Amino acid sequence: MLKRWRQTVTWTDIVVWAIGVAIGIAIIVGTIRTWQAGQYTAEQWINLTISGLKLGSIYALIALGYTLVYGILRMINFAHSEVFMSGPFTAVFLAKYLDSIGFYNTYPLISLILITLLSAGVSITIALLLERVAYRRLRFAPRLVPLITAIGASFFLQYTFRGFYGNDIETYPNFDFLKGTWTIGSIAIPKTDLLVIVSGFMMMLILYGVVQRTKTGKAMRAVSEDKEVAALMGIDVDRIIVFTFGLGGASAGVAGILYALIYQNVHFYMGFIPGLKAFTAAVLGGIGNVVGAWLGGTLLGLIESLGPNLFLQGLGIPAANQLKDGIAFTILVFILIFRPSGLLGERISKTKA
Amino acid sequence: MTTETSSIWKKAFSNGLIAGALCLLVILVGLVEAFGDTDVISGMVTLGDIILLIPVIMLTYTSLRGSIEFPKLTMLGISSVIGLISGVIITLLILLGQVVDLRPMFVNASPTLFNMLMRGVPLPLGALVPPLTCILAALLTLGIYLIPSRLRSAVIQGALWVVVLGTLRDQVLIIDILKISPIAFVLKRIVFATSGLRPFGALLVFVIATGLVYYLGGRKKGPAVIKSPKVVKRNRIILIAILAVIVLSLPYVLGIFYSEILNTTGLFIMMGLGLNIVVGFAGLLDLGYVAFYAIGAYTVGVLTSSGLGLFHLTFWQALPIALLVAWLAGIILGLPVLRMRGDYLAIVTLGFGEIVRLLVLSDWLKSFLGGTQGIQSIPPPILGPIKLDTLQNLYYLILIGIGIVAFIAWRLKDSHLGRSWMAVREDEDVAQAMGINLVLTKLLAFSTGALFAGLAGTLGAAKLTSVYPHSMTFIVSINVLVLIIIGGMGSIPGVFVGALVLVGLPGLLSEFQEYRFWFYGLALVGMMLFRPEGLWPEARRKLELHEAEEIIEPPINDATSAVQ
Numbered sequence: 001m002l003k004r005w006r007q008t009v010t011w012t013d014i015v016v017w018a019i020g021v022a023i024g025i026a027i028i029v030g031t032i033r034t035w036q037a038g039q040y041t042a043e044q045w046i047n048l049t050i051s052g053l054k055l056g057s058i059y060a061l062i063a064l065g066y067t068l069v070y071g072i073l074r075m076i077n078f079a080h081s082e083v084f085m086s087g088p089f090t091a092v093f094l095a096k097y098l099d100s101i102g103f104y105n106t107y108p109l110i111s112l113i114l115i116t117l118l119s120a121g122v123s124i125t126i127a128l129l130l131e132r133v134a135y136r137r138l139r140f141a142p143r144l145v146p147l148i149t150a151i152g153a154s155f156f157l158q159y160t161f162r163g164f165y166g167n168d169i170e171t172y173p174n175f176d177f178l179k180g181t182w183t184i185g186s187i188a189i190p191k192t193d194l195l196v197i198v199s200g201f202m203m204m205l206i207l208y209g210v211v212q213r214t215k216t217g218k219a220m221r222a223v224s225e226d227k228e229v230a231a232l233m234g235i236d237v238d239r240i241i242v243f244t245f246g247l248g249g250a251s252a253g254v255a256g257i258l259y260a261l262i263y264q265n266v267h268f269y270m271g272f273i274p275g276l277k278a279f280t281a282a283v284l285g286g287i288g289n290v291v292g293a294w295l296g297g298t299l300l301g302l303i304e305s306l307g308p309n310l311f312l313q314g315l316g317i318p319a320a321n322q323l324k325d326g327i328a329f330t331i332l333v334f335i336l337i338f339r340p341s342g343l344l345g346e347r348i349s350k351t352k353a
Numbered sequence: 354m355t356t357e358t359s360s361i362w363k364k365a366f367s368n369g370l371i372a373g374a375l376c377l378l379v380i381l382v383g384l385v386e387a388f389g390d391t392d393v394i395s396g397m398v399t400l401g402d403i404i405l406l407i408p409v410i411m412l413t414y415t416s417l418r419g420s421i422e423f424p425k426l427t428m429l430g431i432s433s434v435i436g437l438i439s440g441v442i443i444t445l446l447i448l449l450g451q452v453v454d455l456r457p458m459f460v461n462a463s464p465t466l467f468n469m470l471m472r473g474v475p476l477p478l479g480a481l482v483p484p485l486t487c488i489l490a491a492l493l494t495l496g497i498y499l500i501p502s503r504l505r506s507a508v509i510q511g512a513l514w515v516v517v518l519g520t521l522r523d524q525v526l527i528i529d530i531l532k533i534s535p536i537a538f539v540l541k542r543i544v545f546a547t548s549g550l551r552p553f554g555a556l557l558v559f560v561i562a563t564g565l566v567y568y569l570g571g572r573k574k575g576p577a578v579i580k581s582p583k584v585v586k587r588n589r590i591i592l593i594a595i596l597a598v599i600v601l602s603l604p605y606v607l608g609i610f611y612s613e614i615l616n617t618t619g620l621f622i623m624m625g626l627g628l629n630i631v632v633g634f635a636g637l638l639d640l641g642y643v644a645f646y647a648i649g650a651y652t653v654g655v656l657t658s659s660g661l662g663l664f665h666l667t668f669w670q671a672l673p674i675a676l677l678v679a680w681l682a683g684i685i686l687g688l689p690v691l692r693m694r695g696d697y698l699a700i701v702t703l704g705f706g707e708i709v710r711l712l713v714l715s716d717w718l719k720s721f722l723g724g725t726q727g728i729q730s731i732p733p734p735i736l737g738p739i740k741l742d743t744l745q746n747l748y749y750l751i752l753i754g755i756g757i758v759a760f761i762a763w764r765l766k767d768s769h770l771g772r773s774w775m776a777v778r779e780d781e782d783v784a785q786a787m788g789i790n791l792v793l794t795k796l797l798a799f800s801t802g803a804l805f806a807g808l809a810g811t812l813g814a815a816k817l818t819s820v821y822p823h824s825m826t827f828i829v830s831i832n833v834l835v836l837i838i839i840g841g842m843g844s845i846p847g848v849f850v851g852a853l854v855l856v857g858l859p860g861l862l863s864e865f866q867e868y869r870f871w872f873y874g875l876a877l878v879g880m881m882l883f884r885p886e887g888l889w890p891e892a893r894r895k896l897e898l899h900e901a902e903e904i905i906e907p908p909i910n911d912a913t914s915a916v917q
Contacts, residue, residue, distance in 0.1 A: 012792055016689045076696045093458045134878055144638055145881050147696050148838060151640075152877025155831065159871035163382030166460035272827075276707070279700060317717045326711045329704035336697055337689045 016337055023330070030311030040309060046187055048305050054193040054262060056301020057200025061255030062278030063285070063293035064207055065127075065248030071224045071288035072244050073139065078150035079130055081275020082157035083249050086126045087119030088256030088266045089161055092170040094118050099173040108177045112257075120253030126157065127249030131242060162268035169267045172260045196258045203251055204294040210247065211290055220244055224288065273325065277304075280332040286342030295343060304328055361423070365431040368412045369438030375408035376439050376487075377446060380470070382871065383461035387864050389469045392549030393519030399549075400520050401469065406490040409439050413494040428495055436491030440484030443470060447480065503570055511563030518558055519550040524861045530606045600752070604745040612744035614860035616816055619751035620809050621856045624833045625840070625848040626758045627805025632834065633843035633891070634771060635798035636778030637691070638699040640830055641706025644686075645803040647713060647825040649679045649810025654728035654820040655721060663721070668734035672811055679807020683800035691795040706830055713822045727821040734815050747816050754812055758805050762845055765801070774798055775843075828870065832856070835873045838880055841887025850889045 034040075062084050069077040077083075095115050098104040104111045134153050138146045178195065181188040211217040222230040223240045231237050259274070260266055277300060285296025307327045317323065335342065379385060389401035413435050417428055447467045449455070455462035471479030472486070497505055518525065522545050531537060544554035580588075604612040624646060631639045652675035656664045666674075690701050713722050722728070733742035734750065741750050765771045773794045776784040785791050814820050836855045840847025855873070859865045865872075880887065 010792070012688050012692065015685075016692075019689065076700065096457070134882070137882055141881075141885070143696065144632075144636065145885055147638060147699060148834070149878050149881040151831065151834070152874045152881065154874070155870050156874025156878060159868065159874060160378070160382055163384070163461065163868070163871065164459055276700075276703070280704075283697075283700075317715075322715045323711060323717070326708050329708050332704045333689070333701050336693055336701055340693060340697070 020334060020338065023334070026315060027311045030313070030315040033315070034310055034313055043186075045306075048309060049302065050189055050193055050197075052302035052305030053298060054196045054301070055305060056281075056298035057197050058255050058259050058262070058274065058297075059278045059281040059300055060200055060294040060297025061203055061251045061258065062274060063282040063297045064204065064251045064290060066279050066282040067285075067287055067289060067293040068207075068211075068220075068244050068248045070282070072220060072241060073135070073146075075135070075143075075146045076150065076279065077130070077135075077248070078147065078275075079134075079154040079157060080127075080248065080252065081271035081278075082154050082161075083123050083127045083130070083271075084252040084256050084259075084275060084278075085266075085268065085271030086157065086161060086256075087121075087123035087253035088172075088260045089165060089170070089268065089270070090122040091115040091119035091257065092172055092260065092266050093165075095172050096170075104173055105176045108175050112175065116254060116257045119257045120250045123253030123256065124246050124249035127245040127252070128242060130157075131245040136238075136241075158268055158271070165268070167268070169265045172264045172266070174264070175261070178261065192261050196262060199254070199258060200297075201294070203254055204290065207247065207251060208290045216240070216243060277325075277328050280328050280335075282342075283332060283340075284335050284342055286344040289342070289344045292342055292344035299343075300328060300331065303331065361427070361431070362434070365416055365434045366438065368416045369435040370442070372408045372412040372435055372487075373439040373442030375412075376405060376443055379404055379408065380443070380446065380466065381459050381461055382868075384868060386461055386463070386466045386469060387867060389466075391520055391862075391864060392522075392546070393516055394552055394555045395546030395549040397552060398519075400516070402486075403516060405443075405470075406487065409436060409487050409490045410494045412439075413491040414498065417495060417498050425499070428499075429492075432491040432495040433488050436488035437484055440487030443483035443487070444480045447471065447483070451476065504567060507563045507567035507570060510566045511559045514562035515550065515555050515559050518544075519555065521861060522546075522549055524610075527610055528607050601749075604748045609744055612748055614857055616744060616747055616751055617860060618852050618856045619748070619755055620813050620816070621833060621836060622755055622848055622852040623751070623758050623809040623812070624806050625836050625852055626755075626762045626845065627802040627809070628833050629837045629843065629845065629848050630762060630765070630774070630805070631798050631802035633837055633841075634766065634774040634778065635795060636774075637795060637798060638696070638702075639799070639802065640699050640703035640827070640834070641709070642702070642802070642806055642833055643825050643827070643829040644706040644709040645679050645682060645806035646810040646813065646829065647709055647820075647822075648682050648803075649675045649807030650814040650820045650825075651713065651722060651728070651810075652678045652807075653811045653814040654723075654731050658728045658731050660723075660728060660730040668732065668811075668815055675811045676804060676807050679810065680800050680804045682807075683803025684796060686803075687796045687799035691792060691799065703827065703830075706827060710822065710825055710827075713825065722822075723820075725822060727819060727823075729819045731814050731818045731820070733818055741815070742818070747812075750815070751812055754808055758808065759845060761801075762805075766845070770794070770797060831870075831873065835877055837887075839876055839888055841890040844887060844889050844891035847887050847889035847891070851887075854888075 062080065065080045065083065066077060069075065069080070095104065095111070098111050098114070130153055134149050135146060138149055178192045181190050182194055183189075209217075211220060219230070219235045219240050220243070222233065222235055223237055227237050230240075256266075259270075278297065281296035281300045282293050283296070284300055285292030285294070304324050304327055308321045308324050312323060312327075385401040385405045387401070388404055389399050391400040392398070393400055393403065413432050416431050416435060446462075447470055450462055450464075450467050471482045473479075474482050497508060500508065525531065526537075526540065526545065531540060544550060544557065546554070550558065603615060607615070624642065627645075628639065628642050631637050631642070653668065653671045656666045656671035656674060657668060659665065664671075686702070686705055690698060690705070693701065712718055714725055716724055718724075733740055735741065739746065741747055773784070773789045776787065776789055777791065777794055781791060784794075832855070836851035837848055838851070839855060840849070840851030855876075859869045
């Protein structure tokens, strides 16, 4: 037994496990010390959890776009972060216009629907353009080629939108009806956060329904299994791929509006970090899996929001919030090393990528 | 026949619409206005005009190429349709801009821009200007398309020379060697105006360049004279000697402004050579490459800076330590990461790059790494009596660095290791079956790349005598990636070409800086779609890319046609 173990385990494994165990110990020690210090009240922890959940909902919605496209084309749509950025960065001008004529807060629901539709529309357009102009020709190219194209497209889109709308941060006007909090017992949840969490969950359910219950969804799953056989079964592969990109674009556009409701500020570079984290979320949940994306996003949001206070501070790291992005990326690295299939996914990273 | 004809016009119409849309993109992104003040031919043509017309020219050319067997009249029609439609679209934008103020949304849509598009002609009449210019451009494209191919390429290159010289007027005139009086006199009085070329000068440049290209192009077609190996060898030595003299004298010939650009380009060449090993040779896409540059630079900074005051080594003492640290970082990151394939690797390395940047920026490590302020007062390297602190002196240091790195890369390429890298790049499973140790091979590629980036980092720290965390962003990694892709993945001369084009040129044109990354993105997509092997391709890689197309495409076509 020991002999067999010795043969299968390489130096790489030992180093990897050593790093993993070291990080694990650091997390446990940090957590225990934070608990012992007891500097946060229960209420603060609950607030952090809520903010983690709302962040997570946004990651989840963006992650859906990565997951759907990866499921079908086995490629990371690196430019998806720009699909996410384009919607809210365009819709902000409509929101500002509606605000300037006084429509925005007189008919808040109609305004919200209008800006969401515009945002989703722009994001869908960008996603479809990407597919048509950049990716379609490269569907069978060597695997690095589409990825590099996607990176290029991402930069191109970022700086196109910067050229269009300028270098400045644009600010969404506030909705009056979303001000204040909503209380259950002693817990006060900001209304915006509640809206974001609920609509994130709803979006996931809708997409899950589309993928699992509709005929198009069935075709999507078939294409994701095997494009050629799907084509032989009479499925229009191109149409399904376009539909998938559209679906991803729509959820990114909605995510963008939710993001704007929370942070108000939008600018041309806003997509990069959320995009990267959403990809992490998609991998964490198991790429190619809709529920996994939502689960991964929510988990990542929670870890990111609780993590710095929970274990980094316990380790005596000052200004631990600066490192919250680092936590997300560390998770990404370790998920890919120890469980590339993610929480709910099949094992893709080695076999098909 | 009639359906075919109507489909041609439909195609021309849709190409016109695409051209118009691209024109709008170029206008609203702000390129036309940003380059509208850069005269190419003084008072006549600005760089903005040329950029505006590029979509029209491109789409006219593609439409014409598809209709080779049609009569000239049809071609004339196609060109004018494309020109007309794109021009009308521009006019519509101008008219829209008169009715609604577009500026709250599109920051560039200012009256100045519209005035520029109408070439200063006031409205009702000015509305005719964009269609006319676009039609003119389309017809000009047709004209160039119709002339015989040898003359055509000469004319195109002549026109390119006019554009390049006109745009770089100021940059040409500050070259040290051209300041000698007779040359400067000719240049200033005959060729150049206060901005751009004089109309006569433009004609002169065009005629000379076209003539030269035509002449040289014609000569190549003559029967090749077979030279004896001795002569070939002698010629090569002479060529290398001339090149060496040019390269060595560059900073003094060109002056300080160019030395700065050369040094930056040099650092990018060094990083490019390193990343070329990782991406080009071994096929591992590393998006966090700047991390190793940062590690090299920061190690030197920490060890030598008197500002931090932790250690007081000299540059030469710190150099080997920095290289070792960068190399080790490559191995430590490589060990866990290299077990995954393809695109996952790219994202993980990107994550790693971000982690390094966040750590460097954090307050946690501020006392060691200087936090957001970075590390200042790094002493310049001292070589005997010479203090290497001027741009010209540093040029030679960087040149030596490039020499070493390029030599190693060149020798590695055809070594046993180099062949293993290429085998891994082409097919991991087959490579493993052939007895190649995947982990070791990839690890060596990764750590060699890290080592080269570390070297670039140390020299970068010496060049700036400081290290700033804000210069270690993801964008630098992308910059390096773009330059090896433009040059040709896996190709060593390609790295030089890529760096000169992508780092050298933007350094020259300050207007260009703003749109640098826009062009990078465009270049990446364009190269991948139309010329994935790069400008100076490596033979093996080219074969690989086209082989894939040939083998894989047919069954796919079958599959799609089966659906239809």
